[in-house]
Amino acid sequence: MSVPLGKLVFFSSVATSGTCTLLYFLIQKMFSRASYYQLALEHLHSHAEALEALGTPLSVHYLQLTDKYNFEDIADAQLKIPVSGPKSEGHLYVSSSREGPFRRWNLQEVFLELRDGHRIPVFKPSEEGAAR
Structure with missing residues (x-):
């Protein structure tokens, strides 16, 4: 039984776009479950100046996976990480490192850059020791 070429192309494109969409969301979920991602958001949610600038409630948006x-x-x-609130929007920049595979991630720096270019430092490693 032969399938018309039009139907074959249509079903192939539906299957391909569905697979790409699923892969996109799985990669987003992988990043959002990473410890450095979660720690950065915890610092953002507890940072008074950043919350004041953005307003509450905060919204965390999907990463731009094509961003270098x-x-x-x-x-x-x-x-x-794109974030927004009722007052403003911006990006939460997160840098993290670890000593090797299967080691714990350590935040190096987290800062919020608002749409107007204003930067708010949210975390530096020296602050972690003072907070404990």
């Missing part, structure tokens, strides 16, 4: 700033390798990770 977003990457993870064995020892380093960087993210540019």
Whole structure:
């Protein structure tokens, strides 16, 4: 039994776009479950100046996977997380590192850059020791 070429192309394109969409959401979920991502958001939610600038409630949006700033390798990770609130919007920049595979991630720096270019430091490693 032969399938008309039009139907074959249509079903192939539906299957391909469905697979790409699923892969996109799985990669987003992988990043959002990473410890450095979660820690950065915890610092943002507890930072008074950042909350005042954005307003509450905060919304965290999907990463732009094609942005060159977003990457993870064995020892380093960087993210540019889009965030917004009722007052403003911007990106939460996260830098993290670890000593090797299967080691714990350590935040290096987290800062919020608002749409107007204003930067708010949210975390530096020296602050962690003072907070404990």
